Amino acid sequence: MSHLWGTVEAAFARLEAQPGFEMRPVQRDMARFVCERLESQTSALVEAPTGVGKSLAVLLPTIALVLSEKKRVVISTYTNVLAEQYWRKNLPFALSLFPEAPSVALAMGRSRYACLDAIRGKALQQVRPELVRYLREWSAVAQEGVEAELDEFLRRKGVPLRFKQGVWEQIAAPPACRARVCPYYQSCFYYAARRRAAQASIVITNHAFVLTDAIVRQATDDKLSLLDDYDYLIVDEAHDLLDAAGSALEFDLDKEFIDSLIAYAATLGNQIGAALDSEKPPLGFILSVQKLVEQFGQRCREAWEQTQMPDLPSHGTATRVAPAELAEMPALRRAYRPELHALVEHLAQTLRAEIRTLYQELSQTVQTMRDQLTDAERSAVTEVLQQFSPGFAQIHANLGRLAEPPEGVCWVEPASEEWRACFEPLQVAAWLNQHLWQKRPSLLMSATLTIDGQFDFFVQQLGLETPCRLQLPPVFNYREQCALYLPHVGVIPEPPSHPQAPRANEYYAALAEQIGALLRLTHGRALVLFASRHEMHEVAKHLPPLPDLRILMQGDSSNADLSKQFREDVHSVLFGLRSFWTGFDAPGETLSNLILTRIPFEVPTTPLQRARHAWFEARGEDAFRLWTLPLAKLQMRQGFGRLIRRSTDVGIVAILDPRMRTRAYGTEILNNLPPGMPIFDSLDALAHWLAQHMEHLAPASGGLLSQ
Ligand code: SF4
Incomplete structure (x- = not known):
């Protein structure tokens, strides 16, 4: 029996005494499991479906732990917005359930x-x-x-x-x-936040910050860090760690990067000047530093301008891949131009040499002009050089990985300003294992961390192997709250493989007709999720007249603004892309009708996607079954999860991709959705279900079908 559990139970008792409290047995189950993991300092994987209240289920044990032992716990979630939500809402509420409060802090980027x-x-x-x-x-x-x-x-x-x-x-x-x-410095907001975080027992942050901390530790052999030492890592929205790690470890070299490198060096020069600001500043030294920085910028700019990249295909082309045999695989062979890598490598190595030269020349200038500087000024300059050094070291290392990738793919692609060279690893599991999981125990949790009922996909992709796994059952009564519509075979043709495919128009017209009928059925109140922008616009063009409905479309305004309008106008319809498939929350009647237009299979068109497929091919494995299909199942689960956000929500989900019925994987996708929902293949039957259930469960709506 966990000793933390007694403290957590007392917190739950205080919670239960609050008016309007809704008892959730699965939340207690999860909290008990987290207590055991924290107490034994073991890693774990937790899938907690929407409605479990997983943030409270980890916060209560975490608070109990740091109150009873001298431990530091970092809690990370995907975005700044989610981290702020933890910080401003979830954490204060959890703390209010304890008689004493540990030190807590929010840590974000500069x-x-x-x-x-x-x-x-x-x-x-x-x-x-x-x-x-x-x-x-x-x-x-x-x-x-x-x-x-x-x-x-x-x-x-x-x-x-x-x-x-x-x-x-x-x-x-x-x-x-x-x-x-x-x-x-003493009152600086950023450094004050760093000092608070260093003292705090619980630190709330986002994935990018945790990953940057690990990168800084790696680049400086653990001499520097952003989060200081901590004992346990809790990763919420853990399914997003895959993307976050890819972004943290990727590197782009383009005109924008050159400008930011030059600006970084200019800031170094300015900061040295500012550090020496006094009534009698050492002007000769300051001018020498500025000259070195200007020359550095000029040489970097020239190196970029002298690199003449030929015309590139719109999706770009791979130039180097490691392991090298991936280049021979069918997925990559035709989109591989290794001869272009010489240009990229030469530019990257030139910039690396320039960075080394800048630092050498600055250090030499401090030495040769030392008699112009007082001891205090010399140490101020040394301090500034040290502060900028990790940033330059990281850029130097990134340029090295672009020139000679140890593992991963490099490619070049057209960019708004000329062209761009990119590097991204193909597998992040080994890196995460070495730089996160081996350092300390971690708990990964998400509403969608299993595929086909197993954690295997994320275990392989994220590299955290642990026998401690908890998969909680759905909280909502999907049998009563939700109905699924899968149209008859033939109502909508097979989706075209590309926009110019023959009969693509026929497909868009049929899709638009079905969407129009579904929107009339619920008089708006719908979120329509698309797999591509082109398809979204084509459907909008083919949509039958819907005079009373306001259609909001992603791209017409910011996502935050569209979300707000959608929540406020109950009868509106929101057409959304990838960013609305996950994390979008619109509880209540405003989202009563969710339409998933197409199974969102990733089509390997970019060099990164092709290289990833080649990686599976080189191992004799099926990229579709091991990568494309699991990701599609995951995204379908996430998209589906937008509909029922609380126990009083009720609505319909339409999946309009005919392959749900004609392909074997359609059943597999269905098996990844909550069980027990009634499934209809006709709009009449769906309307009948709606009339019964929306009237019964949401009387405040005033009767959907009567409007
Ligand atoms: S220059 Fe640096 S230390 Fe000074 S206020 Fe700005 S961020 Fe803070």
Whole structure:
């Protein structure tokens, strides 16, 4: 019996005493399991379907642990928004259930915090003087120094937020700075947050920050870190760690990168100048530093301009792959141009040499001009060089991986400014295992961490092998709350393999007709999820007239704005792409009808996708069964999960891809959805179910079919 469980049970007892509390046995089951894992310091995988209340189920045991033992726990979730939700909502609520509070902190990237030096220290470019006054006033009273806090302050002052457009980029903490020699260091929001995080027993952050911390430790042989030492890692939305790790380990070299490299060096020069700011600054030394930085920028720019890349196909082409035999595989063979890699390699190696030269020349300048600097000035310059050094080291290492990838694929593709060279690993499991899982025990959790009822896919892809696995049952009564519509075979033709395929128009017209009928059935209240932008626009063109319905379409406004409009206007319809398949939350009547237009199979068109398929081919494995289909099943589960968000929600799901009925994998996909839902193949039968269930379960709607 876990000793933490007693403390957690007491917290649950306080929760149960609160008015309106809804008892969730699965939440207690999960909390008990987490207690055991934390106490034994063992890793685990948890699938907790929507409605379990998984954040509270990990927060209560975590708080109990750090109150009873001297441990540090990091809790990571996918995005900044989700991390802020943990920080501002879930964590304070969980803490309120304990008689005492441990130290807690939120840790985010530098650019989330305002830089006092930028706000107070210099003239802000193109910022209205009255806004500068407000910024300075805010910086004196702000607690955390994050953008949401500034927005709230300006709102209270009656300042329209549009005045702030482009301002945050100017006042955000730079990627590196002079830190300890900055006059605002002691009150700096970013470094204060770092100090709080270093002291805190529980740190809330996002996946990108956890991964960057691991990359910094790797690049500096554990000499530097962002999160300091911690004992246990909890990863919420763990299915997104795959994408997050790919993004953290990928690297792009393009015009934008060259500009940011030059800007980084210029910031180094400026920070050295600022660190030496005094009544009698060593001007000769400062000018020498600026000259070196300018020459560095000029040489980097020339290196880019001298690299003449020929015309590239729109999806790009692979130039180097490791292991090398992947280049021989059918998936990659025809989209592989190794001769172009010489250009990429030469540019990457030139930039690496320039970075080394810059640091050597700066160090030499400090030596040769040492008599112009006081001891304090010399140590200030050394401090600035040290602060910028990890950033340059990381860029140097990334350029090395692009030039000579140890594992992964390099490719070149057209970009808005000329072209871009990219590197991405094909497998992140080994890296995650070495740099996260071997360092400390971890618990990965998500509403969708199994495929076909097994954790195997994520175990293989994320590299965390553990026998401790918990799969909780669905919380909602899908049998009563939800009905599934799969049209008869022949109602909609097979989806075209590409937009120009013969009969593509026939498909879009049939799809639009079915969607129109479904939208009329629920008088809007629908989320329609597409697998491609082209298909979304084609369907919109072919849609029959729906005079009373407001159609919102992804791309017409920001996702946040569209989500807000959709939630507020109950009869609206939202056409969405990938970003609405996961994490979108619209509980209640406004989302009563979910339409999944097509099974979202990834078609291997980009060099990365082709190389990934080649990786399976080289091992004699079936890429479709081991990669494409599991990902499609996962996305279908996630898309499906948008409909029922709470126990009073009720609605219909239509999956309009005829392959659900004509292919064997259709049944497999179905088996990954909650069991027990009634399935209909005609709109009349669906309308009948709706009339019975929407009237019964959502009387406040006023009767859907009567409208
Ligand atoms: S320490 Fe760095 S981030 Fe903080 S105020 Fe100074 S320059 Fe800005």
